Amino acid sequence: MENFLKTHSIDKFLDFPHLLHAFSPRGFDRGNGVYQELLLGRTADSKVSQQHRQLLLESLNIESKDLFLVHQVHGDRVYILDNPERSSGEVEQIEADALVTDLMGKPIAVLTADCVPVILYDPEKHVAGVIHAGRKGTQMNIVSKVISVFVKTYGSCPESLRLAFGPAIGRCCYEVDDSCIEPFRHTYPDWRSFVTPNAEGGFMLDLLKANESDALNGGLLQENIHYSGECTSCHNDRWFSYRREGTTGRILSLVMLRRLPGKV
Ligand SMILES: [Zn+2]
Numbered sequence: 050m051e052n053f054l055k056t057h058s059i060d061k062f063l064d065f066p067h068l069l070h071a072f073s074p075r076g077f078d079r080g081n082g083v084y085q086e087l088l089l090g091r092t093a094d095s096k097v098s099q100q101h102r103q104l105l106l107e108s109l110n111i112e113s114k115d116l117f118l119v120h121q122v123h124g125d126r127v128y129i130l131d132n133p134e135r136s137s138g139e140v141e142q143i144e145a146d147a148l149v150t151d152l153m154g155k156p157i158a159v160l161t162a163d164c165v166p167v168i169l170y171d172p173e174k175h176v177a178g179v180i181h182a183g184r185k186g187t188q189m190n191i192v193s194k195v196i197s198v199f200v201k202t203y204g205s206c207p208e209s210l211r212l213a214f215g216p217a218i219g220r221c222c223y224e225v226d227d228s229c230i231e232p233f234r235h236t237y238p239d240w241r242s243f244v245t246p247n248a249e250g251g252f253m254l255d256l257l258k259a260n261e262s263d264a265l266n267g268g269l270l271q272e273n274i275h276y277s278g279e280c281t282s283c284h285n286d287r288w289f290s291y292r293r294e295g296t297t298g299r300i301l302s303l304v305m306l307r308r309l310p311g312k313v
Pocket of ligand 1: 218219220221222280281282283284
């Protein structure tokens with residue numbers, strides 16, 4: 050079948066032949082130029098979302114019929130997928146906002162619309178993670194918590210880790226009030242580097258930069274952090290944006306470890 054569903058990727062992450070990653074677009078060509086929204090989230094009609102999730106997996110040539118998502122709750126819990134027998138249905142009941150695995154051939158993913166999707170990869174240990182970093186998760190330092198899981202569970206060196214930020218709301222569009230900024234003052238000594246007061250008495254919050262700060266704090270090297278450069282709100286034609294639209298679809302950010310040669 051022709052690959053009609055075009056996902057977004059981060060160039061620097063294409064250098065790893067044993068890693069597959071993708072960010073799902075807002076819609077796809079259903080054929081004959083007919084546009085259809087890609088509905089992958091939990092709120093969508095479950096039949097449609099199951100169908101669309103399968104379409105996405107097929108478009109990426111992923112053999113697995115299972116797509117591993119967790120029940121996201123804007124927290125900081127990390128789910129480690131270490132049991133190859135676990136079904137995706139079971140995993141989707143688990144409350145967490147990040148998944149980590151060293152199992153090959155198992156796609157793990159998060160759903161976002163403005164919140165920051167983060168993909169983390171250790172090319173040395175061949176371990177992958179995916180994170181839903183919304184404002185609350187970011188305030189709770191979810192990225193550095195996931196880095197700690199890589200270090201403690203898999204013996205990763207933070208300097209070896211690669212990080213990719215997917216499409217998210219940019220500082221250009223993310224205006225918040227003081228109550229949203231307050232928690233950052235407690236968990237980020239450098240919070241001023243990503244908060245800019247605006248003329249209306251509010252603040253422009255750079256959630257990507259906050260997460261970058263958290264990643265650097267966790268030991269990542271600046272040169273190993275990569276951005277999609279896509280603002281979900283500016284480019285609402287390409288991405289779902291909760292802020293801009295209210296009830297809407299979700300971007301699915303996926304990562305999967307491919308089998309290493311010689312390993313079963
Ligand atoms: Zn923007």
